[in-house]
Amino acid sequence: MNRIAQGIVLVLLGAAALSCTVVSDLYLNYVQSAFRPFLAAAGVVLLVLGVVAIAVDLRSARTPDPAAEPGHDHAGHAAAGHDGHGHGAPRVAWLLLLPVIAVFVVSPPALGAYTASGAASGPPRESAASLDDLDEEEWGDPSRPREMELQEFVMRAWTDQERTMAGRTVRLTGFVVPNPEGEGWYLARLQMACCAADAIVNRVLITDEPEPPKDSWWRVDGTWVEPEGDIQAIRDHRFSVSEMVEVENPPDPYE
Template identity: 35%
Template sequence: MNRVTQNLLLLLLGGALLKISVFSADFGNYVKPGFRPLLIAAGTVLSLLPVASVALDFRRSKGVARQTELLRARAIEEAHLARLVGREPVTPSPDPSHGHEHAEGHRVASLLMLPTAVIFLVAPPALGSFAVQQAEQTSHAPPPTLVEARPTVLKPGRVNVLSMIEFADLAWDDPSGSLRGKTVRLTGFVVPSGHGGAWHLTRMRIACCAADALTMQVVVKGVPAPETDSWVRVTGTWIPRKTSGTGTYSLPEMSASRVERIAPPDEPYE
């Protein structure tokens, strides 16, 4: 792979990182918001490397030009000497493998540039219903108990805005039953459940990036399912789970009184 191709690849990669982290919020489809400064720094470095490489190549080209002039002078001198002594001038033989390697480099470069260009031009969306349905749904582990996730007070007579992990945590393990009778509001995207008129309000939770995403779901009852993958804000009340005595985790349920269609958030993951 020649230097021009390498520089183009670096420029495309750097531009793609800057595009999703500086000029849009698309980076949130892949990593947590705290990684934004690192993406900007990496994109800047990758974008500056080709500039530095071009400057270095320009300096080298001057040296190559001087060397070429010296070789030309030596060739003229050799031709003159060969005529004087009556022999053929000695010229270096070209490397037969050079052209083949050059062609191979271009083919490899074209394969590498294609996915890079696609990422630059078309940013993949955040994980949605397809990723959820591909995950294992036969058994569910209970959500982690997070002290910071549990609100101090759920007030009656008002709408309590909760994250999906807060709702799941309280629904699964809250001896005081603070969710009972309280109006809550959750935000997520729609995934069909395939059971009666219920559907799943879903949010993905990540620790670092989309590769380690965990599915957080709530079964919504009482209203028709909106369009799959649409983002909605659901207001309703918790349906207390039936005690099975087995300790098997079941998805928390809520009875919805209102469903609002919203635009996809800049930060799709919790």
């Protein structure tokens, strides 16, 4: 692979990074929104380096070849090329272009039901101390559902020993995950601290509604099924549905 080819790879990598961050929100499938300026800056750097590499090689190609000058040692030049010093990387290096092209042709989707079904649910990452009290003023109109992120709902269900969420109507949005154990299905959302590689699942178990298609997104109104005994000993908290509406996939699928 000569310098022009290397420059093309850098240009394509830079263009891929810019297309995922500036042109679209595709980067949200892999990292948090805070990383957008860093990814865009990296794309610009790769693009500039690639253009510079191509320009330098093209300029070198226009300069006279020393081998054509009188008195040049053609045998030594040929020997240098023959022993490998005059050659670039092997042709297999062109395979480096495949993942770059794949970004443009096949955009990897965000993590979904496959990841969530294999992940074990557990206590949330954040501290319960960061949550507001669910008094009447904070809750708002009791006749209208309060919209919560799934991570907030799960955190309250696991940590609120006063059970102040009991009997209150909540609105959750997430995607459908089949229950491998066969009882009901999960409404889930993935939460990441940095990137998709460290994502954990927040989910609630729904048993009073038929299971929708896997990975479809739904807005669900209902109430927490208050468990008996220690709330922190519950593996998956249940949610009783009063109304559910299918919605479009959100631009940012993570919480």
